[in-house]
Amino acid sequence: MASNGKEPTRPIGHLSALKDGTLRATTTLSPKACRVRARISVPPTKVMPIIVVPGIMGTNLRASMKKGAQKNEILRPGEAAWRPPNGAAEGMNEVGVWKKREPAERQKILNGHTLEVDSSGAIEFEGHMTLGEVDEGYARSHGWGEIHWSSYGGLLIALKLQFGKFLQCGWESQPPTISSNWIGLNQYDRKLWRGVKSEILADFQLAEIENLAGYWYPIYAFGYNWLLSNENSADRLSQRIEQIISHYSSLGRECEKVMVVTHSMGGLVARACAKKIPEKIRGIIHVCMPALGAPVCYRRIACGTETFSPSNGKLENATADAFAEIAGRTSAETNAVMAHAPGALELLPTHLYPKPWLFIRQNDEENKSGLVERIPIENPYKFYRDVTTWYRLFQPELIDPANEHKEHAVKKMQQSVDQAAKFHEKILDIYYHPNSFAIYGSDSQHLSFGRYTWIEYGSQRVTPDILFLGKQISSTFNGHRSVEIKDGRNLLFTPSIQDEDGDGTVPATSGAGVLGGVKKTFMLSGFDHQNVFSNSSVMMLTFQLIARAILES
Numbered sequence: 174m175a176s177n178g179k180e181p182t183r184p185i186g187h188l189s190a191l192k193d194g195t196l197r198a199t200t201t202l203s204p205k206a207c208r209v210r211a212r213i214s215v216p217p218t219k220v221m222p223i224i225v226v227p228g229i230m231g232t233n234l235r236a237s238m239k240k241g242a243q244k245n246e247i248l249r250p251g252e253a254a255w256r257p258p259n260g261a262a263e264g265m266n267e268v269g270v271w272k273k274r275e276p277a278e279r280q281k282i283l284n285g286h287t288l289e290v291d292s293s294g295a296i297e298f299e300g301h302m303t304l305g306e307v308d309e310g311y312a313r314s315h316g317w318g319e320i321h322w323s324s325y326g327g328l329l330i331a332l333k334l335q336f337g338k339f340l341q342c343g344w345e346s347q348p349p350t351i352s353s354n355w356i357g358l359n360q361y362d363r364k365l366w367r368g369v370k371s372e373i374l375a376d377f378q379l380a381e382i383e384n385l386a387g388y389w390y391p392i393y394a395f396g397y398n399w400l401l402s403n404e405n406s407a408d409r410l411s412q413r414i415e416q417i418i419s420h421y422s423s424l425g426r427e428c429e430k431v432m433v434v435t436h437s438m439g440g441l442v443a444r445a446c447a448k449k450i451p452e453k454i455r456g457i458i459h460v461c462m463p464a465l466g467a468p469v470c471y472r473r474i475a476c477g478t479e480t481f482s483p484s485n486g487k488l489e490n491a492t493a494d495a496f497a498e499i500a501g502r503t504s505a506e507t508n509a510v511m512a513h514a515p516g517a518l519e520l521l522p523t524h525l526y527p528k529p530w531l532f533i534r535q536n537d538e539e540n541k542s543g544l545v546e547r548i549p550i551e552n553p554y555k556f557y558r559d560v561t562t563w564y565r566l567f568q569p570e571l572i573d574p575a576n577e578h579k580e581h582a583v584k585k586m587q588q589s590v591d592q593a594a595k596f597h598e599k600i601l602d603i604y605y606h607p608n609s610f611a612i613y614g615s616d617s618q619h620l621s622f623g624r625y626t627w628i629e630y631g632s633q634r635v636t637p638d639i640l641f642l643g644k645q646i647s648s649t650f651n652g653h654r655s656v657e658i659k660d661g662r663n664l665l666f667t668p669s670i671q672d673e674d675g676d677g678t679v680p681a682t683s684g685a686g687v688l689g690g691v692k693k694t695f696m697l698s699g700f701d702h703q704n705v706f707s708n709s710s711v712m713m714l715t716f717q718l719i720a721r722a723i724l725e726s
Contacts, residue, residue, distance in 0.1 A: 216389030220421045220428035221455065221723060223332055224393045226410065227320045228437025228461070228703075229520060230257060230500070232396035235291035245287035246575075247278060254288050257321040259295050264495055271499045276509035277574040279501070283510045285400030292396070294318040297326065307333050319396030325436070328706040328715075332392045332434075335716050339386035351382050358716055365710045366717075367696050373610075373721050381724055388723070389426075393417065397442060402515040402592050404600055407445035414446070414453050430455040432719055437461050437679070437702065438520060445596070447606035456608035456722030458715055461705050463679045464611075465686040466522040466597075468530055468622040474511050474566055476652025476668045477503040482677065483670055484620040489701075503650055505571050512572035513585060515592035521566075523597045524553055527682060531564070532626040533640055533666070545626070546637045554594035558587045563645035563656045564627055564666075605690030608726045610718045612711060613684025614676030616698035623673025623680040627654070627666040635664070678702035693718075 234255040236248035248254055258264040274282070296312045307330075312318065317329055335358075340349040351359070359376040366374060377385075395413055397406035414431050421428035432455050435443045440462030447454050472479060478497035481490050501507035511517045522530055529547040548564060550556045560569045560583055573582035635658060643656040643664065652668045673680040679702060687694055700708035706715075 217387055218426050219388045220391065220426050221388040222391050222393055222417050222421075222428070222431045223336065223719065224395050224410075224414070224417075224431055224433050225320070225325060225329060225332070226395050226397075226433060226435045226439035226443050227325055228439050229399045229517065230255070231321045231324055231436065231439070232319060232399055233257070233291035233294035233321070234288045234398060234400075235293075237287055237289045239289065242289070243284075243287045245284060246281040248282060248287075253291060254282050256291070256294065257324070258499075259297065259321070259323040268495050268498045275574070276505045276571070277576075279506055280509040280513070280573070280575045280577070283400060283514070285398055285514055285516070288398055288400065290319050290396040290398060292316065292318045294320065295322045297322055298330070315392060316394040316396065318394075320394045324703055325394065325706065328434070328712070329392055329394060331712055332390075332716075332719075336385075336390035336392070336719075339382050351377070351379060355382055358713060361713045365697075366714050371693070372725075373693050374717065377720065381720075384724060385720055397439075399438065399516045400510075400514040402596055403438065403441045403445055403519050404592070404596050406442045406516070407449065407600075410442055410446040411450050411453075414450065418453060429453070432722065433457045434715060434719065435459050435462065436705065437463065438516075440464070441519060441596075441601060444604055444606065445600050448600070448604045451606055454606055454608075455726055456610070456719070457606045458718045458722065459609060459611040459687075459691070460711065460715065461613060461676055461679055461684065461702055462611060462687075463520055463683045464688070465526040465683040467520055467679050467683055468522055468526075468625045469678055470517070470520040471522065471531070471566060471625055472622055472668060473501070474507050475504060475564075477501060477505075477507055477650075479668075479671075481670070482620055484618050484677075504568060504648060504652060505574070508567055508571035509574050512567055512582075513589055515589045515596070518557070518589055518593040519596050521557060521593065522553055524594075525597075525603070525686070525688070526553070530624040532624060533564075533637075534626050534628045534669075535635065536628060536630045544634065546640060548641070554590055554597075557590045557593070562641070563643050563654060565645075568648065603688050603690060605687065608722050609691040610722065611684070611687050611691045611694045612714060612718075613679065613681065613694070613696060614698060614700060614702070614705070615674045615681035615684070615696045616676065616700075617674050618698070619675060619677040619701050620671035621673055621675030621678055621680040622669075622671055623675070623682050626669035626672075628669055629664050629666050676700060676702040676705065 236245040236250050236252050236254055238250045258267045296309055296317050335354050338352045339355060341352045342349055355377060363374050395410055397409055417431060418428050430453055433443050435457060440459040443457050447457060478500045480494040480497045482493065485493065501510065528550065531548040531550055533546045533548060535544050557566045559565050560567060567586055569583050572586050578585045639659050643658040646655045646657050646663060648654045654666045656664050656666060658664060673682065675681050675684065685694060695714060697710055700711060705711050
């Protein structure tokens with residue numbers, strides 16, 4: 174029986190599509206006393222999937238279960254290799270697990286060639302989906318379990334809600350009006366977006382909302398093996414997009430393109446994918462993308478993961494300290510993994526990152542800022558391959574603790590760098606999908622490494638030619654390096670701290686470094702890199718830009 178529009182209804186959740194193109198929903202029988210009608214929302218025949226692509230370390234990984242795949246030396250097939258923790262309790266447990274793992278064990282576990290995306294990650298609705306728009310079956314079938322729930326679960330749910338209802342029916346013969354979620358977006362304070370006045374930021378009119386309502390928006394997540402090159406991940410993303418489009422087309426629905434929302438390194442993956450299949454992508458929204466790379470990557474490989482930022486409070490620094498235990502507190506731990514992970518190396522400052530970005534600073538005996546010398550790096554990839562200079566990226570004695578490559582360890586590391594150079598210079602270069610937008614952070618309360626400086630305290634003035642030719646004698650747990658210079662003295666160099674406004678990871682220099690490749694760039698503040706989608710301004714702007722990209726492409 175049809176409802177008169179005034180009776181209460183209960184929504185029936187996840188719709189499944191049959192081979193003939195019809196849709197089916199299932200529910201349980203209710204007692205006769207229950208007079209609430211069941212409601213099924215039938216979507217439009219045109220489909221615009223929205224795909225979320227996470228940042229590095231944002232995908233769950235497990236030991237490969239594929240027949241014939243290279244076997245992980247530590248893990249059983251299907252056993253979790255990388256599962257970012259959700260919440261404090263899981264975080265403490267992961268810290269305990271990774272703290273016990275020596276560099277050799279880390280190298281064997283995080284061998285990208287033995288791993289695959291793990292789709293069984295946590296999905297915790299926590300009361301968000303009270304209206305029945307989605308259930309765990311929907312979430313699993315759309316890849317939500319592939320990516321870190323704490324970082325991206327809220328975004329996936331919010332996208333499903335925002336793009337699930339555009340209009341609300343009027344009473345009796347009244348025409349439909351804009352739904353409350355889109356009224357809320359129209360009423361959002363656009364000054365928080367720091368954007369120039371343009372149609373991009375304009376309120377949505379009823380006619381535009383009706384155009385948007387002409388599509389069905391299934392929400393997908395795409396996880397990828399971030400240890401392998403982003404070239405591989407881009408190939409997989411293009412395959413996933415083709416599969417999604419083919420799936421809906423086979424059901425008799427009109428699906429030609431997808432929308433993509435990226436975070437951090439996911440932006441590099443999506444750009445390389447879009448270069449392959451630009452005609453299959455309606456638009457891309459890049460959030461916190463290190464467009465030109467990030468010096469923090471050099472810091473973490475050369476010295477271990479930072480545990481402190483001057484812009485952090487006690488709680489934030491405690492979190493950073495815990496993360497360092499998982500990601501690798503020392504250069505011995507990070508070298509063992511990153512030397513064989515071209516995906517991670519593709520976050521290093523690229524050939525397009527403003528030079529200079531690597532320095533030496535000599536402070537005087539009163540610990541005051543002294544002379545700053547620029548370390549000459551004309552070709553960053555030649556520098557990353559180097560194993561002789563004391564300020565080198567990799568320590569040759571640390572890159573193969575598992576002795577898997579033996580005398581070829583340095584060569585294997587250099588091949589990883591070569592792949593990063595290929596990705597930066599040939600595959601990606603300055604390409605952006607023509608219908609792209611970018612959001613980045615620039616906040617003094619979330620300082621990032623805009624450049625990196627080796628600091629030496631208490632010595633007399635040493636000329637650059639002598640400094641640069643020094644020989645490393647040793648390195649310490651906290652990233653310090655002892656260097657012997659020509660006159661026989663040993664100088665101790667310590668790591669610098671964050672120095673540029675950003676989001677705590679990506680400096681504003683790189684976030685804004687899209688080189689005119691996107692339609693509009695938006696600089697925001699008030700969030701840290703990993704939790705960016707917990708920020709309401711970012712979330713609402715993301716909705717705004719997705720809708721504009723669909724309407725104006």
